[in-house]
Amino acid sequence: MQDFAGKIAFITGGANGAGFGQAQLFGRAGARIVIADIRADALGSALQRLRGEGIEAHGIQLDLTDRAAYAAAADEVEQVFGGPPQLLFNTAGVNTFGPTEASTYEDYDWVMGVNLGGVINGMVTFVPRMIRSGREGHIVSTASVGGFQGSAAAAIYCAAKAGVINLMESYRQSLAPYNIGVSVLCPANINSNIGRSTDTRPERLANSGYVVDDDTIRSLEGIYQHGMDPVELAEHVKRGIEENRLYILPYPEIKAGVEKHFQEILDAWLPMEADPEGAAKRTAALQNWSRERAEMMARKTGANDA
Helix, strand or coil: CCCCCCCEEEEECCCCHHHHHHHHHHHHCCCEEEEEECCHHHHHHHHHHHHHCCCCEEEEECCCCCHHHHHHHHHHHHHHHCCCCCEEEECCCCCCCCCHHHCCHHHHHHHHHHHCHHHHHHHHHHHHHHHHHCCCEEEEEECCHHHHCCCCCCHHHHHHHHHHHHHHHHHHHHHHHHCEEEEEECCCCECCCHHHHHHHCCHHHCCCCCCCCHHHHHHHHHHHCCCECHHHHHHHHHHHHHCCCCEECCCHHHHHHHHHHHHHHHHCCCCHHHCHHHHHHHHHHHHHHHHHHHHHHHHHHHHHHC
């Protein structure tokens, strides 16, 4: 996708941080912006700023984990702008830090529910609508460099982001025949208010194994204030869409660490020479299955087009 003028963009977490940066950048490029956020006060302020720049913008208060509310939000987008989004940004995220072994069910349900479940809800809600519209589209889901490896202090967050990365790789393959591109953004530190994520944590999921107090929140805010500017990050996202990149990785300073981690995985690989005949059979079977699957999907797509 090269031209964003007139495109409908739906952005979760759009009232602050990376989401608001995307709203600003793509709004300035001529897109019609819908920002969804759980915080009504932040939503109103963000809309005022966007409209003050002359950006056509609409806001929806939305809890990403509420599937019925998500469907209603999708209906509202179509009512306001006449169709589903051509640009879908699954950007909203939350985080909380603590020892993995102290994690509660509620810690898992909250962090997984927003970071992975929210993306799933966005995809299941909008992808069929985007396909039916027959228009060119692009989806960008925000994961994290943390999704490439585990963390003793942010295990749930990293696991959720790993799921987002894997899911977008799959959707990338599935949506290519429909002229819908898919990218996964893997940022490191962003200048955002994610350090105050617990402000929006539901009361029913309040039971946590982690220490969260004013001191820990101030510490996180001190870290995040040195992160990449959200509009600068959105510029990388825009370039990634224009170049139809699967991965958007705009933090060169973390490349060496990720490379080291993946090299450790490759170095741990068992040699195929241990059973060359068995390995060859397994490889051939997988290749045959992949070829048959691709042919079946091509026939299905052709039938749908007809």
